[in-house]
Amino acid sequence: xxxxxxxxxxxxxxxxxxxxxxxxxFAEAIGIPFGDQLPPTLVCxxxxxxxxxxxLPLPGMIHGEQKITYHRQLRIGETLTYKRxxxxxxxRVGKLGNMTFIVLETTGYDKVGELVxxxxxxxxxxxxxxxE
Amino acid sequence: xxxxxxxxxxxxxxIKEWVPTQLQVxxxxxxxxxxxxxxxxxxxxxxxxxxxxxxxxxxxxAQVAAxxxxxxxxxxxxxxxxxxxxxxxxxxxxxxxxxxxxARMENCLILDLEAFNDKMARVLSGxxxxxxxx
Numbered sequence: 001x002x003x004x005x006x007x008x009x010x011x012x013x014x015x016x017x018x019x020x021x022x023x024x025x026f027a028e029a030i031g032i033p034f035g036d037q038l039p040p041t042l043v044c045x046x047x048x049x050x051x052x053x054x055x056l057p058l059p060g061m062i063h064g065e066q067k068i069t070y071h072r073q074l075r076i077g078e079t080l081t082y083k084r085x086x087x088x089x090x091x092r093v094g095k096l097g098n099m100t101f102i103v104l105e106t107t108g109y110d111k112v113g114e115l116v117x118x119x120x121x122x123x124x125x126x127x128x129x130x131x132e
Numbered sequence: 133x134x135x136x137x138x139x140x141x142x143x144x145x146x147i148k149e150w151v152p153t154q155l156q157v158x159x160x161x162x163x164x165x166x167x168x169x170x171x172x173x174x175x176x177x178x179x180x181x182x183x184x185x186x187x188x189x190x191x192x193x194a195q196v197a198a199x200x201x202x203x204x205x206x207x208x209x210x211x212x213x214x215x216x217x218x219x220x221x222x223x224x225x226x227x228x229x230x231x232x233x234x235a236r237m238e239n240c241l242i243l244d245l246e247a248f249n250d251k252m253a254r255v256l257s258g259x260x261x262x263x264x265x266x
Contacts, residue, residue: 029163030194031156040197040210044190045164059169060180063189067214126181 002058002100002125004089011051011084018042020076038074043108043117051084056104057123064101065122071115080108080116087120100125136207136241136264145231145243148199152187154223160191186220192227192256196245199229200260208264211240215258219249226250231260239264 018038026042027034044066050056057063074080088103104121161167166188169176177185193215200210221227227247235242240263247256 026163029156029159030191030198031150032194032198037201039194040201040213041190041194044193045166057166057168059176061168062170062182062186062220063217065214065216066189066193067212069212070210073209 002054002089002102006054006086006089006102009051009054009086011082014082015079016082017079018074018076023076036076038076040070040074041068043068043074043080044106044119044121051086056086056102058125061102061123061125063121064124066119068117068119070117074116078110080110082106082108094124097126136204136262137236137239139233139236139241141233141236143233145199145203148195148202148229150195150227150229152191152221152223152225152227154185157185157187157191157223160188160194164188164190166190182220184222186222189215189217189221192217192221192247195227196229196247196256196258196260199231200243200262203231204262206265208241208262210260211263212261213258214260215245215256217256219253219255221249221255225255227255229256234259239266 023038023042024034027039030039084104084106087105090101092099092101102123106119108116110116157171161171170180170182171185171188174185196215197213227249229247231243231245233241234244240261243260245258245260246254249255
């Protein structure tokens with residue numbers, strides 16, 4: 001069950017090396033040529049930082065909004081430390097009936113502890129379509 | 133060469149067209165680690181009330197980002213990109229992306245972004261801040 005008690009929950013920190021191969025495969029999947037720059041939305045893959053005791057997004061959840069703030073450009077080969085936090089949980093009536101909104105914040109820091117990017121993700125769990 | 137800061141407010145970016153396929157959605161699931169069955173399992177997506185599988189919102193956002201980086205070239209970088217996914221995108225849809233310069237400041241541009249499907253339903257709206265290299 002997803003409720004307000006999850007607000008403030010933090011993920012473990014995960015280190016992810018942005019290997020060229022990761023960038024190349026991501027670029028290929030989204031259908032763009034891979035040159036000397038990493039695709040900007042690569043920072044938002046889910047290959048990092050799970051929450052203890054809860055899988056997010058749960059199967060069936062849909063993605064409502066996404067914001068990414070880049071404090072500097074991502075460099076090929078660098079290692080980022082990812083951390084996620086649940087910032088808000090609220091209910092609202094929408095197109096699919098009663099829905100629960102979950103707002104996650106993800107931050108990525110470089111080796112010297114400088115913030116490289118931060119992002120905010122709004123996930124929507126339709127009351128009916130919630131995971132088995 | 134024309135600098136990004138020469139573009140006037142209301143300048144429209146070249147329109148980008150994109151037709152996602154089920155294969156691309158599967159490739160994106162693997163590249164991103166997002167295996168949510170609403171993107172991959174037709175029966176599951178039907179039961180979830182979505183009327184069939186839908187593309188990842190992040191795959192659509194990646195197209196927006198690509199449209200921007202194509203336009204920017206090496207003259208600047210995206211410093212912020214915010215989007216709202218307003219309607220589902222399905223494999224086989226023809227999606228058109230539009231952007232225009234909403235505001236121009238000393239060393240940055242604010243762009244307004246939208247995407248529509250072939251039924252003219254808006255699937256995405258958003259805002260980007262582009263920092264122009266000095």
